[in-house]
Amino acid sequence: MPRTTGPTARTATTDAPSPAAAAAPTTDTAAARASVGSLPWEELVTSALLGTDRRPPAPRGGPAPVPADAPRALLDAAARHTVRQRAGLLPAVPGTRPEPAARDPRPALPEAARHRLARLLADRAAPSGSGRRGAAPDLTELIPQWLATANRQGYRAPAALLPALLDAARARTDLRPQALAFAGPRGLWLAGLNPDWKFALRGAASGALHPDVSDPEAVSRLWEEGLFAERVALLDAVRAQDPPAGLALLATTWPAERAEDRLMFLDSLRSGLGGDDEPFLERALSDRSRNVRATAAELLSALPESALAGRMAARAMSCVGPDRTGDTPSIAVEAPHECDAAMQRDGVAAVPPTGRGERSWWLGQLVEATPLGSWEERFGGRPAEEVVALPVADDWAGELHAAWCRAAVRQRNPRWSRALLGHPSAPPADGPGTASIAERSKLLAILDQAERASWVAEFIAAHGLSEAFQLLGVCTVPWAGPLGRAVVDALDIARDGGSYPWSFSGVMGLAERCLDPAEADRLEVLTAAQDEQEGASPGAGGYWSEAFQRLVSTLRLRAAMEAELLS
Amino acid sequence: MAPPTVGGMLLSHGGEPSPTGGPVARWSVEQVLALAPDDASRTAGGRLGADTAWTGTGHDTAGAVWGLCGGSGGAAYRTVVDTTGPAYSCSCPSRKFPCKHALGLLLLRASDDAAFRPGEPPDWAAAWVGARRGRAAKEGGPATGGEAARGPADPAAARKRAERRAERVTGGAQELEQRLADLLRGGLAATDRAEYGLWEETAARMVDAQAPGLAARVRELGAITGSGPGWPARLLEECGLLHLLDTAWLGRERLPDPLAATVRTRVGLPVSPEGAPVRDHWLVLAQYDTPDGRIVARRIWLYGRESGRTALLLSFGAAGRSPAPALPVGATIDAELTPYPGGGQLRAELGEQFGTLAPAGPPPGIAASAAPAVYGDALREDPWLDARPVTLRDVIPVPVKDGWQLADAHADSALPIAPAAVSRPGLWKLVALSGGGPVTVFGEIGHRGFDPFAAWDPVQAEEGGGAPGGSIVPLV
Missing domain, CATH: 1.25.40 (Serine Threonine Protein Phosphatase 5, Tetratricopeptide repeat)
Known part of the structure; x- marks a missing residue:
């Protein structure tokens, strides 16, 4: 109870039978005791803190209790004061009430599902002490699936479980998108009141809530005035709906953006990337920032029709071609001898990472950025499987195949992915493309389900x-x-x-x-x-x-x- | 906080199947989890709440549930639960009560009715169920308090023992008075030194004097020193109240009977429930355990639908063991309670149970502005009271500078939430349930503020799902 409301004693308790009265003193120190009782509370506390020997509990000029009696008089007064103060507590003045949470129109969960969620979340909060799980399911691992299904069905999260849900999402970033979608407006409202759940608000600003892209004026205002995260979310949203419009939006402010921001915005063009983006990206190859230039080059190389892809293909073809010296068809490789200014402008990094040779580093980058289709042409119209199976001279096979793999992933080319993966039952080491499981899983991701x-x-x-x-x-x-x-x-x-x-x-x-x-x-x-x-x-x-x-x-x-x- | 009164605390839970033979209410998952003695059991029980863990599961119409649970090897454990008690029997060696198998069985029962075949219990279960029911029938009338029933045969000797104990307590109270006086003479500032050891030593002296209530208060004094701004004032308050208790004990002959009984309870003398049993439909509002030294104190708050009384079942268990019995929050039981003596005393003992009833809504609450007076009035009968249970109607949790409030939805008044409750996860459940709108909350109002124990889901109340008035959500 706050003292700010004042310990306004109601008389109600003063006529209650006082336990202290039972032991009331009968000596003539009663008057001195009574005067102790009339002291303000602060005086009593000071006297108690410093000790009654040093600071006798007595009003100025009033009768002081004999020193031997002073502690008891002080305790009597303190007890009386405490009970009176507690009995007279008043309600506090209310603070500003929070804005109520927006209504959540989604239907409530079925009861069994609500209990299930409670158990999944409780299990996360109190994992079993021993590491071994025995025959029982690991409930925490099932939370993502549960959330995905609940969201698909469009259910509302039970209010009482929101704190546990937000705690779970706080601990595991992978749960956040689904958990926040499920938590809905009330979850967001709740997160606004607890600093532990700040992440939910960040999520809301950067895309968990979809910006409205239907009003062009609102879009351009948000683009001009929004925070960086809001602008990224906006660009992604516009781009998802209408790629050229997204590009146009970006172009309005492009020269004025900071280099780090330009890099992030350029990254947003990955979705819906198409021929329309080429002129813009081509201009970005002359950007002041090296990272922006590299990203623009990477995006252009994913467009097989682009001029950059053509230039890279021309360079790669001059390095890699059919070996006409032997009887059997095979591939001859002559890695580039220099990395000129034009190559660097097209995104080729001149300096290799430690431990790699310059020439093979340059070759890899050229092949990676070359449209895969041009290799089929280069090798006499052979399909991808046959090109991949051709022997490669001078131990260049590993380098060349790895670059093809990267190209297949970048260009999302299922034909080449399939060819590079080879037959699943073939021993990995004998595969035509790559033995690396990491590379293979990337290639697999290009194929359909x-x-x-x-x-x-x-x-x-x-x-x-x-x-x-x-x-x-x-x-x-x-x-x-x-x-x-x-x-x-x-x-x-x-x-x-x-x-x-x-x-x-x-x-x-x-x-x-x-x-x-x-x-x-x-x-x-x-x-x-x-x-x-x-x-x-x-x-x-x-x-x-x-x-x-x-x-x-x-x-x-x-x-x-x-x-x-x-x- | 009521001092632990060891003795007279064993609760007989000789439940009997509902005499009407009506359908026995199935417990919800939350209710079952509330029965668990600790978090580890809750988790372990949860794992066993899947039908793959069980075979031979079944139930009868009188509330018995049984099943076989495959252990880590060898024979399966045989688990039987009488849900009218509740009472548990399991062949596992666990010393926890109820064990994880009983919890798992009840969880399965709560979540998957189809996994249980209705019928008569198999022989191994029937023996236990039969014995239980036979015992309940033989006992007949309401179970009386253990202490009273086991009472000494020789009243004169008992009186003599009581007198001897009272003398020792008196000695303790006098010593405590002297120590308090010495402390005040020298100043409370002395307690802020690291080497200050008076509290522990004094508490030990009070234990020797067989005054556990005084000992507990002294120990609490030790926690106040240096506990943040204003500690000297808080320490002086509690020293004053301790002094009041001492003097009240020393002058107890001159006190009115109910107050004298309160003083005896506060000092820590054993008391037994007495007075006429009250039969009512008791709604279980809250259940929570607090460590109290090496034992665990379990508090269960009940609200009587007919009588409008609020009652407290207090029981104690040694560390690691659950104090019996546990009642599921939200359940309504038809039962008799026997009150303990003392002015304004809410503590009671659970007597005979007659069955469980359909879930019902919250008690009719009061406005926030009226709550402090409830506490203030109760202080007349027990000036040592820290808090008083109350149900608040239409309050909104409001964040303020240094904590939270419950503000009246319709009037300009609010109750601060007790600091201890602000750091509990239950607060956020309450805030989430409210969503900025009014909720009904049960809790304790005291000089530290309001401590919420349970709330009712207002959205559910509005949409009409679950119990009328919304289902109850435990906050502790």
Whole structure:
């Protein structure tokens, strides 16, 4: 209770039977005691703090209690004062009430789904003490999926769970977009009151809330006056709706922008990149900032029709061509001897990173920026698969293929991606393109979903799971039928191989989140504990059965979660 | 804060199935989680709340639930819960109560009705359920307080013991008076030195004097020194009240009976519930545990629909064990309570339970402006009271410079939220529920401000989902 409202004693309590009265003194020090009682509270506190010997509790000129009696008189007065003060407390003056949160028109969650969310969030806040999860599902990992489904269904977040939801989003940035969308206007309102949840407001400014792009005047005003994050969000939004309009918006202020900002804005042109952007990007090749020039060159090289792509192709063709000396068709490479001003203007970095030769560094950049289609022409109309399979002279194969991979990713060319990936069942080292799993997952991302899934399925069937983790990461969830079956079969084989399941914990965890829940029934048979295999690691069978149990129960849980939200 | 009165605290929970044989209310997930003795059990129970963990699950119409839970190896644990008690039985070796299996079983029951086959319990479960029900039927009348029932056979000897104890407490109170006087003579500033050890030593002396209430107060004094601006004033207040308690004990013969009973309770003498049991439909408003030295004190606040009374069930458990019983927040139970003696005393003991009822809305609250007077009036009967339970109607949480307030939605008055509550996560739940609009809140009003324990979801109340008046959300 605030003292600011004044300890206005109501008489109500003074006529209550006083416990102190029971022990009332009968001596003639009563008068002195009474005068102590009439002292203001501040005087009592001062006397108590300094001690009654040094500062007797007495009014100026009034009768002081005998020193031996002073502490008790002071305590009597303090007790009386405290009870009177507490009994007389008054309500405080209200502060400025917060603006009410905007109404959230979305329907409330079904009850079962609300309980489920409460448990998912509670599990995140209180993870189990031991590291081993046993056969129980890892609930925290299911939050993203739950949120995605709830948002698709357009449900409103239960108010009481908003704090836990915001805490979860604070701890895990990957949850933020979905969590904030689900939290809705009330979540944003709440975040405005707690500095711990500042991130939610940042998100709101930089795109969680979509800027309105229908009013051209509002757009140009926001573009002129907005904060940097707001302007990036605006440019992205306009660009998403009408790419030329986005470019035009950027062009209005381009020369006046700071170099760091120009770089970020240029990056926004990646979405909806097209031939219309070429003149602008070509001008940006002469930008004052080296980073802006490099980004402009990179964007232009992703446009096979662009003049820059043509110039790069011409340079690359002069370095790489058919080797006419031998009997079998093969590729001859003569890396560039210098990096001239024109090359540098087209975005070629002249200075290689430490440990790399200048010439191969330049070659890589030229090939990377060259439209892939021109290689088919260069090698007599051979399709990509055949070009990739051609032998390369003088150990240039690695350099050349790596550059092609980067080009395929940059130009989003599925034909070349497929060619460079090669056949999934071929041993990775013998592949035509690249043995690197990281490169392969990037190439896979260029292919469409079904093709990606079946390539990875065949890869797993041929090579097992040990290298599959990163490849599985680029497949869409839930995994398509053949892919799911391949993963389950491979896990089954791994168990029979006798190793411990935690060697596969990465893939297991992915499988829990990504397998189609419909697979649960098929998996059930694997949960049975098996007899110890010969040569197996001790106890592995039990752990495998536990791991499969967790997989099945997680899949069942995901199915139940979906059902609760769809009901 | 009421001092722990060890003894007379064992609550018999001999529930009996609803005599009407009506449908037994299923508990919600929140209600089940509220039964967990600690966070670890809550988490562990949550993991077992999936049907893959269970086999042979079933329930009968009288509220018994059972199932087999596969353990880490060997035979499955047999778990039975009588939801009318609630009472639990499990073959696992866990010393927690209820154990994670009982919690998991109840969670599964709360979330997935289809996983349970209705019917008669299997033999292993029937034995326990039968024994329980048989016992309940034999006991017949309301269970009486443990202390009173186990009371000594020889009244004269008992009186003698009580007198001896009173003498020791008197000795303790006199010593405490002397120590307080010495402290005031030298000045409170002395307590701000790091090596100051008087509080612990004095508290130990009060324990020796068998006055645990005095000991607890002395220990709390130790926490005030240096506790932020204004600590000398707060310390003087509490020293004054402690002195008041001492003198009241020493002069207790001259006090009116109810006040004398309050003084005995405050000093820490064992008291037993007495007086006529009150049967009512009790809404469970809040349940929370606070560590109290090496034991855990559990407080359960109940509101009687018919009588309009608010009652407190206080129980204690040794560290790591849940004080029994736990009641799920939001449930309404038809039960008898026996009040404890003392002026304005809200503490009561849970007697016989007759079943659970459909969820109902909040108690009829009062306006924020009327709340301080509720506390002020209660001080007449118990000047040592720190706070008083009250339900506030139509209040809005408002952030202010150094904390939060609950402002009346219709009038120009507000209650500051107690500093202890401002740092609890429950505050943000309350703010979220409000969304800047009026909410109904149950909590304690005291000299430190208002401490919210539960609120009712206003949007849900408006949309008509769940219980009338919105479902209750625990804030502690």
